[in-house]
Amino acid sequence: MNDRTEALVEAVVSARREGRPLYISAGGSKRNLAGRDCTATPLDVSTHTGVVDYHPGELVVTARAGTPLAELEKILEQHGQALPCEPPGFDGRATIGGTLACNLSGPARPWAGSVRDLVLGVQLINGRGELLNFGGQVMKNVAGYDVSRLQAGALGTLGILTRISLKVLPRPEQSLSLAYDLALPEALVTMNRRAGEPAPLAGACWVAGRLYLRLAGSPGAVAHTAGRWGGERLGDDAAVWASLRELTHPFFDGPEPLWRFSVNPTAPMAGEWGPMLVDWCGAQRWLRGAQDPARLQAAATQAGGHVCLFRGGDRSGEVRQPADPVSRRLQLRLKQAFDPDGILNPGRLYSWL
Amino acid sequence: MSAGGNTLVPVSRSELLRRLRRHLPPDAVVEDRESQRPFECDALTLYRELPLLVVLPETVDQVQTILRECHALGVPVVARGSGTGLCAGSMPHPEGVLLGLSRLDRILEIDPLARTARVQPGVSNLAISGAAAAHGLYYAPDPSSQIACSIGGNVAENSGGVHCLKYGLTVHNLLSLELLTVEGERLTVGTQGLESPGYDLLALLTGSEGLLGIVVEATVRLLPCPETAQVVMAGFGSVSAAGDAVGAVIAAGIIPAGLEMMDRLAIQAAEDFAGAGYPRDAAALLLCEVDGTREEVAEHSERVAALFRELGATSVAVSRDEAERALLWKGRKSAFPAVGRLAPDYYCMDGTIPRGQVSRVLGEISRLSGEYGLAVANVFHAGDGNLHPLILYDASDPGQVRKAEAFGARILELSVAVGGCITGEHGVGLEKLQQMPSQFTEAELLQLEEIKYAFDPRLTLNPGKGVPILRRCQEYRALPARHRHE
Numbered sequence: 001m002n003d004r005t006e007a008l009v010e011a012v013v014s015a016r017r018e019g020r021p022l023y024i025s026a027g028g029s030k031r032n033l034a035g036r037d038c039t040a041t042p043l044d045v046s047t048h049t050g051v052v053d054y055h056p057g058e059l060v061v062t063a064r065a066g067t068p069l070a071e072l073e074k075i076l077e078q079h080g081q082a083l084p085c086e087p088p089g090f091d092g093r094a095t096i097g098g099t100l101a102c103n104l105s106g107p108a109r110p111w112a113g114s115v116r117d118l119v120l121g122v123q124l125i126n127g128r129g130e131l132l133n134f135g136g137q138v139m140k141n142v143a144g145y146d147v148s149r150l151q152a153g154a155l156g157t158l159g160i161l162t163r164i165s166l167k168v169l170p171r172p173e174q175s176l177s178l179a180y181d182l183a184l185p186e187a188l189v190t191m192n193r194r195a196g197e198p199a200p201l202a203g204a205c206w207v208a209g210r211l212y213l214r215l216a217g218s219p220g221a222v223a224h225t226a227g228r229w230g231g232e233r234l235g236d237d238a239a240v241w242a243s244l245r246e247l248t249h250p251f252f253d254g255p256e257p258l259w260r261f262s263v264n265p266t267a268p269m270a271g272e273w274g275p276m277l278v279d280w281c282g283a284q285r286w287l288r289g290a291q292d293p294a295r296l297q298a299a300a301t302q303a304g305g306h307v308c309l310f311r312g313g314d315r316s317g318e319v320r321q322p323a324d325p326v327s328r329r330l331q332l333r334l335k336q337a338f339d340p341d342g343i344l345n346p347g348r349l350y351s352w353l
Numbered sequence: 354m355s356a357g358g359n360t361l362v363p364v365s366r367s368e369l370l371r372r373l374r375r376h377l378p379p380d381a382v383v384e385d386r387e388s389q390r391p392f393e394c395d396a397l398t399l400y401r402e403l404p405l406l407v408v409l410p411e412t413v414d415q416v417q418t419i420l421r422e423c424h425a426l427g428v429p430v431v432a433r434g435s436g437t438g439l440c441a442g443s444m445p446h447p448e449g450v451l452l453g454l455s456r457l458d459r460i461l462e463i464d465p466l467a468r469t470a471r472v473q474p475g476v477s478n479l480a481i482s483g484a485a486a487a488h489g490l491y492y493a494p495d496p497s498s499q500i501a502c503s504i505g506g507n508v509a510e511n512s513g514g515v516h517c518l519k520y521g522l523t524v525h526n527l528l529s530l531e532l533l534t535v536e537g538e539r540l541t542v543g544t545q546g547l548e549s550p551g552y553d554l555l556a557l558l559t560g561s562e563g564l565l566g567i568v569v570e571a572t573v574r575l576l577p578c579p580e581t582a583q584v585v586m587a588g589f590g591s592v593s594a595a596g597d598a599v600g601a602v603i604a605a606g607i608i609p610a611g612l613e614m615m616d617r618l619a620i621q622a623a624e625d626f627a628g629a630g631y632p633r634d635a636a637a638l639l640l641c642e643v644d645g646t647r648e649e650v651a652e653h654s655e656r657v658a659a660l661f662r663e664l665g666a667t668s669v670a671v672s673r674d675e676a677e678r679a680l681l682w683k684g685r686k687s688a689f690p691a692v693g694r695l696a697p698d699y700y701c702m703d704g705t706i707p708r709g710q711v712s713r714v715l716g717e718i719s720r721l722s723g724e725y726g727l728a729v730a731n732v733f734h735a736g737d738g739n740l741h742p743l744i745l746y747d748a749s750d751p752g753q754v755r756k757a758e759a760f761g762a763r764i765l766e767l768s769v770a771v772g773g774c775i776t777g778e779h780g781v782g783l784e785k786l787q788q789m790p791s792q793f794t795e796a797e798l799l800q801l802e803e804i805k806y807a808f809d810p811r812l813t814l815n816p817g818k819g820v821p822i823l824r825r826c827q828e829y830r831a832l833p834a835r836h837r838h839e
Contacts, residue, residue, distance in 0.1 A: 057600040058707050058738075080606055109547060116553060117525050130796045138705040139518060139737035140777035142511045142560045143785070143792050144801050144820060149524065149556030153549055170606035192466045196490060198580040198646060220648025262546030266467045283547045304545030320550050326540045331552050333807035338800070349551060 002064065004048035005123075005131065005162050011043055012160065012343070013129035021343045024101075024156040026066045027093035034102045034308070035155045035348040037315045045097060048162065051075055053137065060120060060137050061168050065097025065161040072096055076168055084112035084169045088246050097161040103153035106245035107203040107214070110195070110265070110281045116152030118167045124151065124159030127339025137165045150334075156345040157353060158338040172216035175202065176223075177238035178231035180211045185268060187211040188282050192266050195281050199225040203241055204281040207251060212240050244279055251277045251286065257313035259296060261285040267303035286310075297321050318351055328352070364426040366405055369450070372426070373408060376418040381456075383407035392451050395438035396498070399700070399754070400783055404431065404445030409453045413531070413539075413569045416452070420537035420567065423450055429813045430535070432563040434475060434506030437498040439701060440782025442510065442562050442818055449813070454505050457569065460484050467545070468575045469528060474505025474568050478512075481573060490575035493520035496778070497686060505568050511560030513778035515611040515642075515685075518736035520576065522778070524559040531570035532558065535809045545572070557804070562780050562819040565808040582610060582644035583654040584681045587666040588635030592616060593712035595637035598664045599735045600708065602641060605660060607653050611642040612736030616715060618695075619688050619730040619743070626691030629684030632668045639666075639735065640685055642678075685732075689743065692730045696745035699730075700757045704768030705739045705777035717767055718742055725760040727753065739777035740768070766791050781819050789821050798823055 015022050021040035025031065045066045053062035056079040063072055069083075070092045076082050086106025087099045094104075100122075105114040121135030124147075134147035151161060182190060184206055191204040194213060200221045203214030213229065215222045226233065234240075243249035252258065263269065265282030277286040283305075287296070293309070300307040300321065309319040323331060335342070335353050347353070373382055383389055384406055394401040405428070410416045423430050429449030436443060445451040458475035465488035470481050478499040482491040495514035496502055502512065507523045508530065520526070529543030543555040558565055589595040595614055602609060615623065615631075615638045624631040631638055639661070643653040654671055661669050672678035684691075693699050706714050715731055722729045728745045742764055746757040765775040765788045775781070775788045789798060801820045805812065812822065 055707070055709065057603055057709060059603060060707075103548070103553075113521070113525060114547070116556065117521065126800060130800070132794070132797045132800055134797065136705075136772070136774050138707060138773050138777070140513055140522065140705045140734075140739045141774040142778060142780050143774050143776050143789065144781070144797075145565075145804050146511070146524065146556050146560055147800070147804075150553055152553055152556070154552055158552075169608060170603075173606065189466070192468070196465065196468055196488070196577050198489075198577045200646070200649070217645070218649040218652050220652050221646040224646060224648050262544060262548040262550075264467055264545035266464070267545075280547060306544060306546070306548075306550040308550070323551055324540070326534065326538045327542075327551065327554070330534070330540070330554065330808060334552055334557075334804065337803035337807045353551075 002048065002050040004045070008045065008048065008160055008162060009125055009129055009131055012125050012127070015041070015343050016127065016129055016341055019341070021346045024160050024345055026095040026098055027068065027090070029090035029093035030098050030102050032315065033311050034104070036319050036351065038345055038348045040346055043160070045160065046095070052163065056081060058137070059168050060165055062137060062163060062165040063096050064163055065095060067096050068092055069094045069096055069099060080171055081168045082171045083118065083166065084108060085114050085118055086112070086245050087115060090246065096164055100152055100161060100164055101154065101156045107205060107241050107279055110283060111202050114152065115166070116149050119148045119152065119164060120167055121165040122148045122151055122161055123163035124161050126159045127341055127344050131162070135165065139167060155348045157335060157349050158344070160344065172202065174219045174222050175214060175216035176226050177203070177234040177240070178213045178215070178226060178229055179234055180231045181209060182206070182211045183209065184276070184278065188266060188268070188278070191281050194229070205240065205244060206278040207240070207249065212238065214238065214241060249277070251275065251288070255312055256288050257290060257309060258311040259287040259291060260308045260310040261287065261300050261303070261305060263300060263303035263305035269299060269303050271299070320350060323350070364428060369406065369426060369428060372422045373406070373419060377408065377410065377415055381409045381411065381415070383409065392433065392436070392445060392453065395436045395441060395443045397439050397441045397784055399748070400441035400444050402445045402447055404447065404449055404451040407451045407453060409456050411456045413457070416454070416567060416569055417533055417537045417539065419450065419452060420533055420535065423813065424536050427811060427813060429816050431815050432505070432509070432567050434503030434509070435477065435501045437502040438506060438510060438782065439703070439779040440776070440784040442780050442782030442815070444783055446816060452567065455503065461570070463488065465490065469545070469572050470575055471570065471572045472504055473570055475503050478502050478504060478507055485575045486578070489578050491578050492573055493526055493576050494523050497689065504571050504573065508559055508568050508571055509561065509563050510778065510780040513734070513737070513739065515613060515734060517734065518612065519608050519610050524556055526574045527555060527559060528572045528574055530555060530558060530568050532566040533569055534566050535814050560780070562782060563815040564805055564819045565814065579644035580646045581650050582642055582678060583650050584672045584678045585641045585643070585654050585657045585661065586631070586670045586681050587639045587661040588632035588668040589637045589639070589665065590635070590667055592637045592715045594665050595639050596708070596711045598639060598661055598666065601660050601664055602657055605656060607643065607657060609641045609657070609736055610644040611640070613640045613685050614638065614711070614733040614735040615685065615688060616731040618728065619692060619732050622691040622695055622730060623684040623688045626694065627684040627687050629680050630670070631684055635667055640681060688732050692743045692745070696728070696747065698746055698748040700744040700746060700761055702742045702744065702761050702764050703739070703776045703779040704765050704773055705737070706768050706771050706773035708735065708738045710771040710773070711735065711740070714740065714767060714771060718764060721760055721763055725756045727756055727760055738773065762788060783818050786818070786821050795823065
């Protein structure tokens with residue numbers, strides 16, 4: 001009863017026939033995040049749910065795209081496993097499909113990878129209404145182009161995800177967090193130096209004048225490293241990591257625009273920016289408030305990356321940095337390769353896509 | 354005529370030569386047949402072809418010019434790194450240019466704080482780790498050809514190695530690429546951060562076998578060298594007992610840095626070759642490497658050894674120092690050449706299977722071995738399910754060549770049938786093109802073809818490899834016929 005594949009294929013076929021674009025949605029947790037507003041007719045995939053295959057010994061789980069993350073994680077937890085990329089659950093509303101489409105990951109991202117790094121295979125419906133399978137349920141697979149990982153961050157513009165296979169890992173045996181009072185420039189250097197040491201580092205963030213490091217792994221390794229690195233011990237349930245993962249830290253409160261920089265982890269990005277929160281060992285930096293996009297984009301480029309208006313602000317305009325002409329042409333052609341009539345989430349990623 | 358809208362102009366070899374010589378130093382163009390011989394195949398020597406010309410540019414600008422000229426003339430371009438590939442992916446096109454990138458071999462920058470290396474495509478895999486070692490860092494993916502294989506080729510094939518389960522494939526260890534399109538336009542793919550702004554072209558390009566663009570620079574992630582590592586070796590009386598032991602390690606919550614299995618023939622060949630102390634009487638051998646801090650390695654190697662004993666291992670040994678660890682790996686790493694001594698030639702297969710199916714698959718391979726009358730030794734990346742059966746044959750006997758190919762095809766189809774795939778890390782190239790329909794439906798193949806057209810509308814980048822072209826195959830086949838040769 002939870003398999004809605006046929007109905008979803010039919011929905012795409014008729015939408016294409018009628019020239020009626022679709023906006024793919026399930027839990028709605030990311031409607032106002034990551035992408036632009038999409039005014040197309042909503043297509044609800046939230047009833048297409050269920051874990052269809054799970055072999056703990058193979059470290060692989062396969063679920064229908066509308067499966068809530070919370071449900072998936074509960075099943076993994078029973079076998080001592082987890083999605084190591086720590087995607088946000090957003091009060092139980094986040095689904096595995098939306099998580100892959102938006103490629104959202106938590107503070108473990110620099111060490112554990114993102115959903116993009118964990119995805120082994122997908123089944124999707126392209127804009128021609130064809131049900132296609134790419135990748136599989138094995139760790140290594142180089143037959144054909146990597147269509148599965150291409151879905152990460154594509155915001156549903158290349159296909160409606162219907163089934164996803166992911167690599168899962170054992171939960172760490174133990175974790176422990178350390179905190180230090182440090183200004184941002186020193187914190188950036190410290191966290192990156194620590195990341196270059198052989199140690200079970202699994203989180204590094206800076207917020208409000210404090211550097212937090214998380215150790216996760218075998219008890220001996222965690223204890224030994226904590227002894228070496230010093231700092232204030234916060235125990236294994238330090239709330240800061242969950243509040244970064246779920247965007248519930250007070251830094252994220254309120255309606256002001258939320259900008260996300262993805263940059264070289266060591267970039268100083270000197271200058272007056274307003275309140276900033278640094279995660280991912282420096283590679284992800286959050287900024288609040290009304291800002292001049294051109295100024296932010298110039299700074300992001302300088303820092304080896306890009307900036308996105310992640311939440312709030314004007315979501316009818318572009319929320320991402322402009323793509324250069326060659327990249328834009330290739331992305332447009334890719335879009336046409338999957339969705340020649342532009343009926344899947346039009347304008348969600350870029351206005352021209 | 355062509356999807357790109359431009360009609361291809363017939364081109365002669367001399368016209369192509371004249372145009373390329375304008376931009377390239379004399380020794381960068383190889384035109385005589387004898388000097389071209391070393392480029393006629395990759396490490397899968399079953400497939401050979403000579404190109405129209407071999408070009409060996411020294412700069413990115415030269416690569417760009419070559420691509421522009423070839424694009425203008427509609428000449429196929431096949432990129433080649435070190436030629437260590439195992440799927441005939443860089444076998445030349447008879448009507449095309451073989452673009453050798455081995456002279457682009459500079460390490461441009463190591464950033465120890467950001468833990469990245471920016472390198473040209475011809476830099477060898479091992480050279481990156483060599484350059485990073487001074488900072489206590491290394492590049493994790495380690496295909497068995499790592500002494501020679503180039504990072505450009507690693508990107509093209511999404512190369513793995515023995516440490517994939519814990520450290521990932523090439524795609525997990527890349528940050529950005531400098532790419533030249535088939536038209537010779539330059540594009541940066543990926544960033545110095547972790548997220549792509551639009552489509553994840555980095556993921557799409559990795560493993561695309563030179564069909565979508567030419568990589569002229571790569572920025573890779575470096576990891577801190579583990580403090581220490583230890584290998585636990587165990588012999589088992591049956592393949593299924595060894596398979597169960599692999600599952601038990603994973604179920605215990607341990608992710609080994611490497612977990613390798615060998616069958617009896619591979620064990621004996623490797624032991625004769627390397628004298629690593631492998632139990633010659635075992636039906637299956639496991640090598641389990643754990644790495645990390647000293648505490649972690651001590652905890653894990655003890656648990657793994659105990660698990661192996663509980664599960665009926667006939668012998669268990671734990672490396673006591675670096676020399677012992679290196680010796681245990683020497684046997685495994687020399688398994689291919691060691692098996693190579695048992696017969697004039699061997700044909701290395703590359704299917705991936707769900708780990709739990711290993712016993713069934715090896716049983717079936719053994720049965721097929723009898724059916725075809727060809728011996729087979731099995732080397733298995735047990736941690737990630739990647740199986741390398743080595744089929745022994747004699748290439749001078751056409752009957753045996755046909756049998757080896759047919760046997761290999763059956764193994765790949767078997768891999769798909771048990772829920773796996775036809776290639777884990779070697780790529781499709783020319784070799785596995787015929788098996789693509791056993792893994793993909795026609796609609797799926799057409800979707801892959803559309804991706805190819807998006808990047809290369811006239812199908813001149815490494816044509817005839819990787820993805821079978823179904824829809825417009827007649828136009829494609831007509832392409833070479835339009836060229837005239839002297």
